[in-house]
Amino acid sequence: MRLTTKGRYAVTAMLDLALHxxxxxxxxxxxxxxxxxxxxxLEQLFSRLRKRGLVDSTRGPGGGYRLSRNAHEIAVADVxxxxxxxxxxxxxxxxxxxxxxxxxxTHELWxxxxxxxxxxxxxxxxxNLVERQGVQEVAARQRGQASSVSLSSRTTEESx
Amino acid sequence: MRLTTKGRYAVTAMLDLALHxxxxxxxxxxxxxxxxxxxxxLEQLFSRLRKRGLVDSTRGPGGGYRLSRNAHEIAVADVxxxxxxxxxxxxxxxxxxxxxxxxxxTHELWxxxxxxxxxxxxxxxxxNLVERQGVQEVAARQRGQASSVSLSSRTTEESx
DNA sequence: ACAAGCCCGAGTAAAATAGTCAACTATTAA
DNA sequence: TTAATAGTTGACTATTTTACTCGGGCTTGT
Numbered sequence: 001m002r003l004t005t006k007g008r009y010a011v012t013a014m015l016d017l018a019l020h021x022x023x024x025x026x027x028x029x030x031x032x033x034x035x036x037x038x039x040x041x042l043e044q045l046f047s048r049l050r051k052r053g054l055v056d057s058t059r060g061p062g063g064g065y066r067l068s069r070n071a072h073e074i075a076v077a078d079v080x081x082x083x084x085x086x087x088x089x090x091x092x093x094x095x096x097x098x099x100x101x102x103x104x105x106t107h108e109l110w111x112x113x114x115x116x117x118x119x120x121x122x123x124x125x126x127x128n129l130v131e132r133q134g135v136q137e138v139a140a141r142q143r144g145q146a147s148s149v150s151l152s153s154r155t156t157e158e159s160x
Numbered sequence: 161m162r163l164t165t166k167g168r169y170a171v172t173a174m175l176d177l178a179l180h181x182x183x184x185x186x187x188x189x190x191x192x193x194x195x196x197x198x199x200x201x202l203e204q205l206f207s208r209l210r211k212r213g214l215v216d217s218t219r220g221p222g223g224g225y226r227l228s229r230n231a232h233e234i235a236v237a238d239v240x241x242x243x244x245x246x247x248x249x250x251x252x253x254x255x256x257x258x259x260x261x262x263x264x265x266t267h268e269l270w271x272x273x274x275x276x277x278x279x280x281x282x283x284x285x286x287x288n289l290v291e292r293q294g295v296q297e298v299a300a301r302q303r304g305q306a307s308s309v310s311l312s313s314r315t316t317e318e319s320x
Numbered sequence: 321a322c323a324a325g326c327c328c329g330a331g332t333a334a335a336a337t338a339g340t341c342a343a344c345t346a347t348t349a350a
Numbered sequence: 351t352t353a354a355t356a357g358t359t360g361a362c363t364a365t366t367t368t369a370c371t372c373g374g375g376c377t378t379g380t
Contacts, residue, residue: 004367004368004369005368005369006368006369008266008270009369011266011269012264012265012266015265015266016265025325027324027325027326028325028326029324029325035259035264035265036259036264038369038370038371040370040371040372041369041370041371043326043327043328044328044369044370046326046327047326047327047328050326050327057325057326057327058325058326058377058378059324059325059326059327059376059377059378059379060323060324060325060326060377060378060379061323061324061325061378061379061380062324062325062378062379062380063324063325063326063377063378063379064325064326065326076269099195099196102298102301103294103298104172104195104196104298105172105175105176105195105295105298105299105302106168106171106172106175106289107294107298108292108294108295109171109236109284109289110168113277113280113281116276116277116280117273117276117277120273120276121273124269129266129269132268134263134267134268135265135268138262138263138264138265138267139265141262142265164336164337164338165337165338166337166338169338185356187355187356187357188356188357189356198338198339198340200339200340200341201338201339201340203357203358203359204338204339204340204359206357206358207357207358207359210357210358217356217357217358218347218356218357219345219346219347219348219355219356219357219358220346220347220348220349220354220355220356220357221347221348221349221354221355221356222347222348222349222355222356223346223347223348223355223356223357224356224357225357
């Protein structure tokens with residue numbers, strides 16, 4: 001299946017956006033610092049998120065990103081499929097041509113698993129996550145430490 | 161998450177073993193031909209399956225592999241975890257040290273997903289699969305075509 | 321004008337995957 | 351006792367994917 005750091009980062013970043021929804025447009029630099037994701041990589045991810053209509057962007061100073069709709073209307077599955085191509089466990093990508101142009105012995109199994117995963121991720125929205133105790137705790141911690149480490153050469157601060 | 165062709169091949173091969181349980185020990189060459197998996201690769205996989213006690217082996221002519229216990233007592237999850245290391249979706253491998261030695265914002269989510277997947281794969285045994293209509297059909301097809309294509313340089317037949 | 325910030329595409333190093341190969345050892349049939 | 355069958359092991363390798371970086375644009379507020 002396709003569930004990599006790309007998808008994980010995207011969900012984390014989107015959740016960050018959800019948590020700071022009231023603060024107006026959020027810059028990628030902010031997310032980068034809070035979540036420890038490189039700015040360049042975030043740009044790449046948000047390009048896709050924007051194309052899929054999950055976020056709106058504002059350019060220029062004071063600009064940034066914000067969720068395009070209510071956090072409860074954005075499922076984790078939406079975010080992942082926006083950046084990764086698929087949530088699929090079959091080799092053939094659901095085409096059932098796995099073996100000599102015919103369905104392999106375990107095709108059905110992987111199809112079901114894919115569906116299972118997809119359903120699970122569809123059932124959880126960013127809004128759900130925001131409400132969670134655990135998430136709140138981590139978010140509070142992140143507010144505490146004023147973004148100590150800078151990892152990207154492109155972060156705003158010239159700490160080197 | 162870790163769900164690759166390695167795991168898929170292993171399940172397919174084990175299912176083949178389950179389907180041909182009554183035929184006595186099954187050689188890897190047989191599985192290779194029926195399922196289109198290279199012999200060398202199967203060797204690697206079965207080495208692990210044996211170490212995990214999922215199959216018993218007999219050496220020498222007439223030898224081969226067989227399931228170590230009833231197909232209903234072997235879950236798909238057992239097979240996958242035997243060859244792949246983990247069924248885990250978190251980056252940190254469940255250690256919760258994802259960000260600065262502390263749990264990242266989405267750690268909980270991926271943990272739950274992992275559990276979800278694991279539960280699903282635990283709930284399905286090789287025995288369950290054998291009983292399925294779809295699997296029966298594919299198995300019948302495989303019996304029909306007397307293993308037309310040989311893909312490995314190491315297959316027994318000297319068809320070249 | 322200029323700086324903040326988004327936008328975009330190409331390029332790349334490292335890691336993981338999917339597999340190969342060769343040289344064993346054990347067992348059985350002839 | 352010899353030859354053939356089949357499992358056993360471990361090292362090695364090509365390919366693919368991942369996870370990025372880089373450099374340059376374009377927009378817009380001040």
